[in-house]
Each structure stands twice: as C-alpha cells, then as structure tokens.
Amino acid sequence: MVPRVSSSSVVRLSRVLKTYRVGSTDVKALDDITLAIPANRFSIVIGASGSGKTTLLNLIGCIDTATDGAVEVCEEDVTRLSDDRLADFRSRHIGFIFQNFSLVPVLTAYENVEYPLILLGMTVASRRQHAMAMLEAVGLAEHAHRFPNELSGGQKQRVAIARALVKRPTLVLADEPTANLDSVTGASIIALMRRVQAELNTTFIFASHDAQLISHADDIFAIRDGALLEHRMETEQ
C-alpha cells in the first residue's frame, strides 16, 4: 500500500494558470488559482458549468498540465514530472471516479477493481484479497464476475468507487459522480463514499453541483470563471 502523506494539505496550487487555445484565441480555464486542499477530508469544488471545476480536478489528478504556476500533490511538484513519471504517480497516489463510470467493458467487476493493483505490481494472492475486500465493502462481492453491461448504473459506480479505493490512494478525485444516477441511488453512493472515506481516512475531492453531495462536504471551494471565489470549511479539521 501507498504511504500516507503526513502534511495537512494534500494538494497545493500556487498561482495556477490554465489556458486553452480555441481557434486563434487563448481561453483562460483557470486564472491565478492559489489554494490548499486539506488531507483526509471530503472536499468539493462547486461552480457553474464551464467555471473550471473539471480543469481544476484534471490538474490535481495529474492528467493535465498547468500553463503556469505550481501544482504540488502529495508533496510532489507534479509540474516537473515526465509523462511516464506522472502515470506512475497516478497509479500510486490517485484514484478516479468518473461521471460516466468509465469501467473497462471487457473486464468483470472483479477485474476492473484488480486492474490498479496489477499496475502496482502486487502478487495475485494479494490482489485477490484486496479486490474482493473492496468489492465486499461496496456491497458487490456477489456480482464480482459480472461484466459492466450486466450491472445497473448504481452498481457500476460502486465498482468505480471500489476501483478508485482498492489501492488505498492518498487522493480520490470524483467528477460529478452522481450526475448519471437517480436521486436514491445517488444518495446511497454518497453515503458509501462518505463511509469508505471515513474508514480509509482518504482525501476525497469532488467537482459537482449536487446539493446532496455539497451537504456532506467538509470543505467547499467555489470557483467562477476560472477564479477561486471562496474556501468554506463546513467542519473542523
């Protein structure tokens, strides 16, 4: 398993600028963002569509690079890492939960959960133990050998959560994880994430406008037009 980051802030952004080139003009997706996201908390980034929430999560998740500024994740300046080093960094430290579940369709639920452990080079026995334990934790042990197309939306998102958490990452990033689910299923998914976050003591960072999800947040980061408006702490650290 991956060693925990002892610092109180798991993510630090300093004067981060991200621009995209659309035609002949540069569009600012993030403009001079400076923030620190505390470790082991349930943090949420809120804002209107196009405000820059997903771009911010992409930079934190090391799947995109900043145009300017410093991005430090788990005490590592990720702006200096090569593409391969970034891939290794993601495999060790970051778990992703996507809006559209993004399970590998040709792998069973068990194999999807096992995948990140293979990237970490774990033994077969160890992988089996961890993957099955995680599937049990999300209530899907009985469906371990089903393929994604044999699962409901809620079940797919549970598998995605298990896949994100199985390697015990320092950081879990979830972009609109309840957007494709009905309210009841969405509520159960939020409860599940809250529970495993507490059990595993992991940092969760969401991008969402889901009111239910916002109500569970420890920290809320509001952004508008690529700029950070406020950081509101809902619960004490």
Next chain:
Amino acid sequence: MNLLLKIVLRNILRNRRRSIMTGSAVAAGSLALLLFGGFTSYIFSGLETGNVQRNGHLTVFHSGYFLFGEGNPAAYGIAHYRGVMELIHDDPILRPMINVMTPTQSVLGIAGNFTGTVDASKTFLGIGIVPSDRERMRGWDPYDTRAVNGLDRRMADSEESVGLLGLGMARVLGLCGPLRLKDCPPAPDTAAAQTPGTSAVNREVLDLADRDTGEHPNAAQGEPRIQLLAATADGAPNIVSLTVAGVEQQGVRELDDNYVIMDLPLAQQLVYGRGEHKVTGIVLQLARTRDMPAARARLAALIRQHRLPLEIRGFGELNPFYGQVVRLFSGIFLFMTLVMGMIVLFAVVNTMTMNVMERTNEIGTTRALGVRRQGIRRQFLMEGMLIGAIGAAVGSLLAIALSLAVNHAGLTWVPPGNANPIPLRVDVLGKPGLISGAWLGLVLVATLAALLPANRAARLSVVDALRHV
C-alpha cells in the same frame, strides 16, 4: 491469464464480426501464398528432378567446351577419361556425395532412313550414354515427384547399336508406323519420287553402316534401323547403323525433332572411329542437391591439383531454362506476396483505427489509472498481432487441407519443358519453412499495420480521451 492478453483477446471477441473479417483477409492471404508457394515449390522440385535425372548435378568438360565445343564436340573430348573418373571416384570427400558418375559423348551429324518406303534424312543432335547409368540417374527422386514411372529397358549396356529417338525425329524419318507410335502420322511414300541412282547410293550407305556395327539381333524381329553419318575427330566421314528401340519425347520441339540417344561406345565409334575414344563430359549426379557447392569446390580443387584441362558446369548453367522458370515463378510469388501483404496491411490498419476510435474513452480511463503510453501502444500492437496470428494460422490449416485434397485428386499436368504429364501436386505440408515463413511474415505485417493506430492511441491526451464520447 495475463491481464493485457485478456483485454486484447476479449476486445477481439467483442468486435467479433470486424475481427472475423480482418482475420479472413489475413487467412485468405496466407491461403493464397501457401497454395501458390506450395505449387511453385513443387514446380521447382519437378524441374530440378527432371534436370538432375537427365543431366546430373555437375558435368566435367574439357576446358572451353561450354563456350565453343557444342559446334565441334570431337575437338573438345576428354582424353583418358577413365583416369579422371577414377580420380573422382577415389576421392574420399567426393565419393560419399556421388550417386552416379557416368561419361557422355555428344554427336552432331546426319541421320537417315533408307531401308523402307521412306527415303528421309535430317541433321541430328545425339548423345551417347551408358544405359545402366542412365537408368540409375532416372531413379533420382528425393522430392517424390513421381515424374518417372518404372524402368526403361529399351536400351542396355550389352546392346551397343540400340538407341532411342525424339518423337519428332522418328516422325521425320518415317518411323511412326514401324514403331507403332500414337499421335504420329506416317510419312508419305517418297521412294517412288527418288531420282535415278539414289537407291544404289542408299544401299551403299547401308552396307557401310552394317560393316562396322554389325546387324543388331532385334533388327530381324522388325525393329527399324537408321543410319547416322558424322565427321570423325580427324575430319573423315563415318557412318554407323542404329536400331531404334523407341522414342523418348522431348519437351522442346527443336530438340525433339533432332534428338538421338545411343550407347556410348556407338557414339564414340561415330566420332572417333578407330582413334582414341574420348568423352565429351563426365556427369556427376549427387545424392543431395545441397551438396552441389561442396562437390563443385572439391572437384575444382582436384582439377587444379592435377593440372587437368577441365572445367565444371552445374545443371543450371547447362539448361538456362531452369533458371528462367525459377526466376519467373519467384517473381510472380514475390509480386503475389506484396499484393497479399498490402491487402493485410490495409485491412488491419482499418480495423485497428476503428478500434482505437471506439475505445478512446477507455484509453483515457486506463491512462488515468496509471497505464503508460507504452502500455496502450503494446495493447493495440498485440491486438493486431493476434488477429494476424489467428488469421494466418487458419489460412495455413486451410492451405494444408486444400493441398492434401489436390494431391489426392489424381490430377496431372505437363510442366514447362516436359513432354509427358506428371501428377499435379501442391507441396505445402512438406515445406515447414514456407508455412512458418508465411505465418511469420503475415503476423509481422499485421503487427506493423497496428503500429500506426497504436501510436495514435498512445499519443492521445488523457483529458481529450476522457472527454471523447
């Protein structure tokens, strides 16, 4: 099972119809290459067998014979040829390689039939051989072509004045009827149109011919005789009588119309008369064709060592037709290989490009999980390689099955340069090199074809890939 292999195999099955179509293109390529390659290989084997049965692998000539001696074989005879043969026979390196070693004598002259109602004569190209050696040489068939059926006992070492003619030669000399030949029209009666005095000259020719060779016992039983007239090595005219035991049709008309096979002593008598009997060539048939370079090198060393005025020629040099056919079929095979390679290349590129497009989001997901670019590239390369491997394997199995069916169908054909039909065979199963070469080549093409889409997949930005719907 390795996860990568699992993902690759399941993705191949996931797009089953597309994979089958692409695999079929590879299988068709493999099938066509192997069947044509097997057929070509059989043609090469057949040509080689025919050449080696007739001419052996290597022939030792007097120096200069190959370039100048055909027009005057008598001037390029190998003197003391028995000594040369002993030298070769006693060599410890050459002896195990040699299957048959036999002397031959080429003769040029005029053949005439003045005995019946036909009064005909024409130039001939003759060869004097040792009949028992010729029979042993005809038995050489390491590729199992079955081009020669049974023994030919029409000539024997003990019957020196018995020989064979090309079918065309027999027809021109009016021997179709006496030899009871099929598909050979009898010559018109020309004896009545002879100019006065011709029959008397013909009788003299017959008498001269019989004086030296004596009458063959078979002649009494009705086998026709012809007279062969040639200039001796000294330039004097010489004549012998040949009892024709049958015909041996040649595949090339020019040769068939001029061909005479006779016993070596008769040919020597015609060329050298009462002088020293030499030979034109010493033919070496080896047990295995692959020993040719070694045998040739050793022969050359012996010739140098003993300062003999001799030269060595391989069967390919003596019969350029062999090399021409090999080059022609090799060229066609190469062209076909290129066409099949292009078809497989485009089929796999097309399929893999579609696969990359359809799985763009999946690529983004796995990259986000921590898979390196190389991992994505490897996955698509392996997919192309597996489609190629499975398709080529299916094609190979189909080719083997079809070749066995053809080989057991009893079909025959007449190969270029042959006069008689031989079994039609497609030699696939006996050519593991061809099968493995075609399989490996097609797998390589399929893998290379997957490289372009695989690189495109590996270079995708994770964010763009995740955004792809």
